[in-house]
Amino acid sequence: MQLTDPKGRMHQIVLQPGGTFHTHRGALSHDDLIGAPEGSVVIAVGGTAYVALRPLLADFTLAMKRGAAIIYPKDAAQILAYADIFPGARVLEAGAGSGALSAWMLRAIGPGGHLVSFERRPDFAAIARANVQKYFGEVPAWWTLVTGDLSAKAALGLTRAVTPATAPGDSGAGGEDGAVAGSVAGDGPEAFDRVILDMLAPWDCVADVATAVIPGGLLCCYVATTTQLSRVTEEIRAHGGFFEPAAWETLMRGWHLDGLAVRPEHRMIGHTAFLVTARRLADGVAAPARRRRPAKGAHGEDAE
């Protein structure tokens, strides 16, 4: 449950019979909440009222244990929409980090989809797994978390191992130990609908993941700096297998609402990252020439 006090401070707890939630404003018995409808108001011993609601996924990801920095809900929402993460999609992701984006995508694709997430750091992979497990109550059968560097070849082996009949993508189909399951008849070598990269050097992975995404599929990169944005975009263009990339950022500004005092909040998260997406072209197709001539000096003084 998520308990919110009158000042808007939130606490997330797992209810247990006989359990107690302690704050500096007094204790609150879990039993007062167990069986009560969501949206109940409970009063701590010190008299403070708490509103009790199940945390939304946005609340959960912001409060969960972090290893690597997470993708914030505002950006996860953009990725779900503009990277077109649909029910049943086969998605390849790296790195899993703390598992925040994994949780959003697992929920969006549902049991008919398959998410293969690579994470090179075993400690972060363990955190991602624990966070996802906590949110879903168990590790979703449609998730394969691989500890190791992203590899399209290994990912394709995993996705082919999952067919509707064998869908439990449990640890037997990869799991956290990174073992790649044997191949089962699948849908060809280009088996992912979407690839999402959130890592320091996504340009190193563009050529590799291009072999794993279906024609018409989509590559989405989340990068924190303009230098990364430029480098990955030019890498995508130079590869030739993608249609012209699109890039943007999202600024989300909360509003203070109090009677006639309605104004933007003074504080906001001013910057998280940029997103860049590009659609995969069919093999053997040349990317059409860009409509606009590059700006003078955009590619260095000597460039044509």
Ligand SMILES: C[S@@+](CC[C@H](N)C(=O)[O-])C[C@H]1O[C@@H](n2cnc3c(N)ncnc32)[C@H](O)[C@@H]1O
């Ligand atoms: C910023 S974190 C990802 C956070 C994650 N998207 C989330 O929402 O919780 C970036 C992660 O990428 C991992 N990483 C970087 N390069 C990688 C690669 N080539 N293969 C697999 N993981 C990689 C890092 O270890 C790090 O944990």
